[in-house]
Amino acid sequence: MPSETPAPRLIPAHPHRAEITVVNSRFIASLAPAFNVEEARAFIAQIKGEFADATHNVPVFVIGHGQSIIEHCHDDGEPSGTAGRPALAVLRGSGLGDVVAVVTRYFGGTQLGKGGLVRAYGDAIRAGLETLPRAEKIATQTVMLSLAYAWYEQVRRVIDAHHGQMLDEDFAGDITLTVRFRMGEVAGFQTALTELTHGTLRGEV
Known part of the structure; x- marks a missing residue:
């Protein structure tokens, strides 16, 4: 019986960036492929260095596909559960694997509230995913x-x-x-x- 070819898995084709503005706060989503935790952490460190003057740099990643994945998120000083978790939920729902993202926030002077932050961080990841070039990992x-x-x-x-x-x-x-x-x-x-x-x-x- 011939062996089945595993279904192609989608990953980011290369690093990508998108930006949204919410009540004068800038949210910059930087995404990239990462095939292990070390690569993900290196990308996170790179973005934190690039945007060292930002108010927050919220990291998330999903390494692997299907049942074999490693996930991580962090709020980086935002109220608990308002940044990393909603960003990770959107990333997880995209169907991508081997992906790391950092949402950088520059505070615009107006508090968004917990609900506003949840929406903003999720929307920043969505904006990045909308235009993200994808590739097949076979x-x-x-x-x-x-x-x-x-x-x-x-x-x-x-x-x-x-x-x-x-x-x-x-x-x-x-x-x-x-x-x-x-x-x-x-x-x-x-x-x-x-x-x-x-x-x-x-x-x-």
């Missing part, structure tokens, strides 16, 4: 195989037929290849390789 798998020189050209054709990306070629006593495939291509590649070499070659995953 699950991949790396395969290594060792083969005699006589098999090289034929095996390369099988790799190309299954859209493999060559990561490394080591021409020593035998040839060692390191190839990246989309998850849905690995089983088909292994089958084709077995048929070609009558079972004498199989990639190590």
Whole structure:
């Protein structure tokens, strides 16, 4: 039975920024891809450094997709539950994964109240998401195989037929290849390789 190709997962294509104004307060949403907590925290530190004079820099992130995610939010001095949590709720509802955002606020002189803050921080994230370029994150798998020189050209054709990306070629006593495939291509590649070499070659995953 052929293996199913995992559905593409959406992530930010690159860092992006949007701004809204609410009763003279500026809310600047900065978003970026982040594939682990360290990358997310580095982006947050970068934005806090860029907007060091801001009244608040509210960070949120969602790392991973589906059932395997790490989430974080912080109010950064705003009343508890009025900034990070509503921003995270909007980010979570977007369907994106591996995304970090910081909402920067420059106070405009008028208190917004708790309800106003909840709306403003959520709306800032929405504004960023509306124009955010998206990309697909597709699950991949790396395969290594060792083969005699006589098999090289034929095996390369099988790799190309299954859209493999060559990561490394080591021409020593035998040839060692390191190839990246989309998850849905690995089983088909292994089958084709077995048929070609009558079972004498199989990639190590």
